[in-house]
Amino acid sequence: MQELSVAEAAKRLGVSPRRVQQLVKAGRLPAEQFAGAYVIRESDLGLVADRRPGRPANQPKNPNRRPLKGRSTKKKHG
Numbered sequence: 001m002q003e004l005s006v007a008e009a010a011k012r013l014g015v016s017p018r019r020v021q022q023l024v025k026a027g028r029l030p031a032e033q034f035a036g037a038y039v040i041r042e043s044d045l046g047l048v049a050d051r052r053p054g055r056p057a058n059q060p061k062n063p064n065r066r067p068l069k070g071r072s073t074k075k076k077h078g
Contacts, residue, residue: 006038
């Protein structure tokens with residue numbers, strides 16, 4: 001059983017290290033913390049290897065979402 005760092009797991013999955021951390025925090029990729037860093041079993045990569053890349057296609061819009069400060073959603077005329 002080989003143990004991988006977040007960076008190594010990301011390289012094998014073809015995603016960013018941040019995405020691997022998100023998968024761990026969401027409970028989709030098992031990992032253990034050792035000295036403040038996640039350690040992932042190589043055998044567990046198969047649990048998320050078949051996922052589709054990118055965001056879900058039919059994700060509903062959040063009606064409560066507000067625009068970022070300083071950004072207007074209205075078009076400027078003129």
